[in-house]
Amino acid sequence: xxxxxxxxxxxxxxxxxxxxxxxxxxxxxxxxxxxxxxxxxxxxxxxxxxxxxxxxxxxxxxxxxxxxxxxxxxxxxxxxxxxxxxxxxxxxxxxxxxxxxxxxxxxxxxxxxxxxxxxxxxxxxxxxxxxxxxxxxxxxxxxxxxxxxxxxxxxxxxxxxxxxxxxxxxxxxxxxxxxxxxxxxxxxxxxxxxxxxxxxxxxxxxxxxxxxxxxxxxxxxxxxxxxxxxxxxxxxxxxxxxxxxxxxxxxxxxxxxxxxxxxxxxxxxxxxx
Numbered sequence: 001x002x003x004x005x006x007x008x009x010x011x012x013x014x015x016x017x018x019x020x021x022x023x024x025x026x027x028x029x030x031x032x033x034x035x036x037x038x039x040x041x042x043x044x045x046x047x048x049x050x051x052x053x054x055x056x057x058x059x060x061x062x063x064x065x066x067x068x069x070x071x072x073x074x075x076x077x078x079x080x081x082x083x084x085x086x087x088x089x090x091x092x093x094x095x096x097x098x099x100x101x102x103x104x105x106x107x108x109x110x111x112x113x114x115x116x117x118x119x120x121x122x123x124x125x126x127x128x129x130x131x132x133x134x135x136x137x138x139x140x141x142x143x144x145x146x147x148x149x150x151x152x153x154x155x156x157x158x159x160x161x162x163x164x165x166x167x168x169x170x171x172x173x174x175x176x177x178x179x180x181x182x183x184x185x186x187x188x189x190x191x192x193x194x195x196x197x198x199x200x201x202x203x204x205x206x207x208x209x210x211x212x213x214x215x216x217x218x219x220x221x222x223x224x225x226x227x228x229x230x231x232x233x234x235x236x237x238x239x240x241x242x243x244x245x246x247x248x249x250x251x252x253x254x255x256x257x258x259x260x261x262x263x264x265x266x267x268x269x270x271x272x273x
Contacts, residue, residue, distance in 0.1 A: 001246065003266045006229055007210040009035060010043035010067075010197055011256055013053060014180065015216035016233055017044070020252050022129060024056055027257045032060055034264040038271070041204060043067060045193045047152070047179045047219050049114055050075060051133040069109050070177060070185055070219050071196035072149025082199055083111070084191040085147045090174065092141040094151055094186055103162045105154040107131065110146035123154055126182075150187035152179075159184040179219035194222025201226070212263065214248070214256050215240055231259060 011017045017024060035042055043065040044053050050068035054061040062077045074082040091108065098104045105123040108115040114134040118124060127134075130152075137143065155162040163184045167176050175192065177185045201211065213220075213227035216236040224230040224243050232244035233255050241247065249255035 001229070003212075003229070003263045004270055005210055006040065006212045006263055008041050008043070008201065008204065008206045009212045009260070009263070010045050010193075010223060010227065011214040012193075012216060012220050012223070013044060013046035013048055013056065015235060015251050016214050016220075017256050018056065018251060019254070022056075025254055025257060027254065028260070029059060031257060031260045031264060032064075034268075035260070036063065038264070038267040040263075040267075041065060041206075043197070043200065045071075045197070045220075045223060047130075047150075047177075047183065047185055049109065049131045049133065052130055055132050065200060067193055067196045067200075069149035069191075070179065070187060071191045071193045071222075072109070072187060073111065074196050074200060081203070082196060083147070083149075084188050084195070085111075085149060086151075086174065086186075086188040086191075088144055088148065091148050091151060094174070095140045097167070098151065098153055098163075101153075101155075101163060101166050103155045103157045104166075106140060107152040107154070108140045108143060109149045109152055110143070111149065112146045115140055115143050115146075123156075126154065150185050150191065153184045153186070154182050155184070156182065158182060177219045178217070180217055185219065192222040193220060194224075194226045197223050197226045212259070214259070215244070216251070231255070 045067035047070045066075045098106050114131040117140050153163050159178045175187045175189050179185045209228045211227040212229035214231045216233040230244040231246045231248045232241040234250040248259050
């Protein structure tokens with residue numbers, strides 16, 4: 001593994017860069033400065049809302065690339081580089097379908113903000129961790145004045161057990177992703193972190209062979225495939241562990257930082273030669 005080739009680093013957030021307290025470590029921010037010194041861009045990629053991602057990375061939010069909503073929007077500073085949305089008619093049809101699932105708590109993810117129609121206190125407390133800019137409304141299908149990246153559905157019973165079996169039959173029409181133990185995301189067929197990363201690689205003139213990626217769940221699979229230096233977290237879903245070329249420690253053990261320390265050490269060594 002020749003880490004000297006790496007020119008771009010991309011990491012998922014939940015279960016990857018964020019620890020068990022949903023926080024970014026102080027060590028990561030130190031390592032980020034080292035990456036900057038070597039002109040290595042960093043990309044935060046997540047199913048989270050853009051505003052939630054930058055709240056976690058506030059000290060460096062203007063210096064990083066952000067791929068939010070599973071590839072629905074890519075941002076650098078104040079500049080929106082790419083979006084991939086799903087049409088309103090399809091969104092409303094899907095919402096009506098998801099309402100028929102008893103354990104489905106629906107989030108409509110818009111460009112301006114997220115929308116929920118739930119009064120379920122336990123769900124709303126969980127929801128607020130991932131969405132910092134939102135509005136609680138009476139009817140999600142009445143929202144027409146925003147553009148939509150995806151529908152996120154939370155299930156206390158588990159996404160693979162409860163929600164996914166009820167929507168797997170529409171995977172030829174929309175992208176259905178089990179993005180966490182309890183979360184399932186539905187978006188445009190073209191929306192994923194891998195597509196967003198590929199566009200960013202083209203913009204930066206950086207190849208797959210020069211890209212390092214970290215992930216843990218199924219919504220990271222396309223991103224993992226777009227990076228030669230792909231790392232599955234120790235806590236990763238079996239699909240990600242199988243797809244990645246390498247592995248690292250868990251998010252609780254700062255697995256991302258563990259590899260970045262090796263990357264920085266090699267870059268420093270080359271710089272002093």
